[in-house]
Amino acid sequence: MNKTILSILVATSVILSAQTQASVYADFPITVKGYAGDKTHSESFAGQMARHTLHNSVKQLVSTGATFDQTSAYFSGKGEGRAIINPVSKSGFTVLQIKVDELSAGKNLAGKAYKGLITGMPGNLTGAELLQLMLEKAAETDNGFDPLTGYDYTQLISKFTMGAVFYNQAVDSYLDEKLAADTKPNNKAYKEGAAYTGKEHVWDEAFGYFGAPAHTLDLTANDVYLIAKQKPEGFAKADYNGDGNVSLVNEMAYAHAYYAAGFDKGGKTAYLHTIVQAFVDGRNLITAANGEALTDSERSELVAYAQVIKTQWQRLIAEAVFKYAGSVYGDLERLEIIIESNGDAVKAYRSYVKHWGELKGFALALEAGGVNLGDTGVKLNRLLGYSPVLLGNTQVVALVDGDFVQSPSISLSEYRVHMIKIQKLMLDAFGVEARSKDVTANLTELVGSLGDALAAEND
Amino acid sequence: MIDIAWVYEFASQWFEQIISLVTQGSKRVFVAYLVSALVIACAWLVWRRGLGIGVAIRHLFDPTLWWSKSSSADYQLLVVNQAVMLVLKPLILSKLALATVLFYGLNDLFIRPLWSSSSLGGLSASTIAVFFTLTLFVVDDASRYYLHRLMHRWPVLWAFHRVHHTAQTLTPFTVLRTHPIEGLLFGLRSAVVQGTLIAIFVFLFANKVSLITVLGANVFTAIFNGLGANLRHSHVSICYGSRLESWLISPAQHQLHHSVEQHHWDCNYGAFIALWDRMGNTLVKASSEQQLIYGVPNVGPQEHTLSHLYWQPFVSVWRSFRHRIQIKTRIETHESND
DSSP states (O other): OHHHHHHHHHHHHHHHHHHHTOOSSOOOOOOSTTOOSSOSOOOOOHHHHHHHHHHHHHHHHHHTTOOHHHHHHHHTOOOTTOBOOSSOOBTTBOBSOOBHHHHOTTOOSGGGSOOSBOOSSSSOOBHHHHHHHHHHHHHTSBTTEETTTTEEHHHHHHHHHIIIIIIHHIIIIITTGGGSTTSSOTTSBSSTTOSSBHHHHHHHHHHHHHTOOTTGGGSOHHHHHHHHTTOHHHHHHHOTTOSSSBOTTTTOOOHHHHHHHHHHTTSSOOHHHHHHHHHHHHHHHHHHTTTSOOOHHHHHHHHHHHHHHHHHHHHHHHHHHHHHHHHHHHHHHHHHHHHHTTOOOHHHHHHHHHHHHHHHHHHHHHHTTSSOOTHHHHHHHHHHOSSOOOTTSEEEEEEETTEEEEEEOOOHHHHHHHHHHHHHHHHHHHOOOSOTTOTTHHHHHHHHHHOOOTTOOOO | OOOHHHHHHHHHHHHHHHHHHHHOTTSTTOHHHHHHHHHHHHHHHHHTTOOOHHHHHHHHTOHHHHTSHHHHHHHHHHHHHHHHHHHHGGGSOOHHHHHHHHHHHHHHHOOOOGGGOOSSSSOOHHHHHHHHHHHHHHHHHHHHHHHHHHHHHSHHHHHHHHHHHTOSSOOGGGGGOOOHHHHHHHHHHHHHHHHHHHHHHHHHHGGGOOOOEETTEEHHHHHHHHTTGGGGGSSOOOOOOHHHHTTBOOHHHHHHHTBOSGGGTTOOOOSSBSHHHHHTTOOOOOOTTOOOOBSOTTOOGGGGSHHHHHHHHHHHHHHHHHHHHHHHHHHHHHHHHO
């Protein structure tokens, strides 16, 4: 009898120890006191994953010329029966769910969009209002592209949604005020009858918004990149439970996790694993509290994990700003030469506008992190402007009666120099390290090829 | 408390630095350049001096040259200097930092002309590479001349450069008989010249600039080093003939630069190109028959000790400074008495 009890105790402690060291964001035990439901684990972030599919779907709808009503159904609607437009099954990459409701019902993006002021675009609009305006404008264009203002709405809406919804919700709400002791405490269910405590679910929601597969720590950055791209070679990596389908809830990669993987696979950074590790460590800490209120020291530790996530996430977005400033720099260079030689600039202009949309979308996202960017934000907005410099050297300067108004601005050459300054700003203000499309990459390369001067050779 | 890990790390870096002197193509005493110098010296002694191959080799490896007090000091300085330079490394101006600051500065001041872009219809990447590599070699060589000239003409700098000139026997390793202060100045020169040129070229030609290298060194530097630059510090007086020596500095011309004779002082400062010496009226042609004694006047045996080599320049500078103060004080006293 004693041996049996001892065996049970040892087995239990082994299981608990394994749980506290979980590396997969899954199968966390139910710790909430008095739970009477039939759930077997406590983590829950399907609502966030539903919003990721809404974002992907909105992006695809805008790029294929959908009407405002069609995009609105996914952006602000909560209707039942909405088919997931992206991601859908592809040859060699089957996804499990085909409707948004299968992930979570009644979700939209508009309700979670940033309500603070966005200064990087004209009109004194909040993040939510700006997204709404862009969706309306996009519906009036041909596949989301407006050559007259230089707006690629597909990119602007997608990148800014990632910032104004996912990034904002995670870092400015769940990893911020909702970590306070008296907000969503750990000794109470998140809501009546829930299988998770307040703090467990707060943490899960933030994790969900990052968009990483639950088993990210078992994957390489390249694996996660292939998964987000739905490449057949990424399928086996994604299908963690081996059921022959990729679950859009916990096996798929979206949004910032995809960008983190994209930068990290270059080998210079580790955003993906650093952020997910902090999420996993934080969740293990909350789970270990076993449904009791977090002590001050536990909460301090949790806030420290949150700070790692916030810092890394912000830098990750700054990396994207850096990268697309480099892309725009290259586009402008090509464009200027084509114009100089009276060539056909249509393709080059399209590429310029696309990259600018990505650049601007990420730059606006930085504003949605709940952090005062100070003069960095001012400089970034001034260098970038409200639109790309257009071929007649004009730029959008205002929003009047719902229309973007242009005014004479600087030349394309001068605007190209602004891209260099934006890269320098990202380097100085955020310490970006991946530095994709670095316009000064050649400097580093050449200095490397010349070697050092340590030998002290005479003449 | 001595941190063992730090000591180990430092020692291994020091060792790597020493080894890199003979394993990296960017270094003058890279083993391949030493071998090519040996072959050239042998050929010269056999064909021009009529020596048998055995005699030539014995002459080249004469132990009285290689193990003289002067040469032994070269080796000691070489080894210790690599550690000193490691410590002084943070003081060496970063080429990358300078190039980056200048690159941003150029972009602030000027708009890059479109003609310079090679992405479409401009200069080809290979043309830019040749242009950059050649410019770097020429400007680097000119700056070496100028700094070398300053080292001889400014008494404070001469105090440190004199260490190199106290060598009484010359071997290829004498090139590393350098005071660390001089090493810092070389590092500064290299950073300023290379950092500036890199910034200008990348400003003009964006990410299309590359350096043509052989064995990890600028191709022109590698060619000159491969063609016997190591014989500049040797007792083999290879001269190029009057016409060629107007353009390129021969080993024999550099040996004249090391001559103890007063009428040879302050000549042939150049490293590879003779043009700078011509422009500065310091060019002296050499003779393959020249018999030279190397060094500076009044070199005693103590000048080949490490302590003397490292400290004497500071002592000289201090004495010179004190002497000037004393003279100034005397003049002022004299004037006030008047």
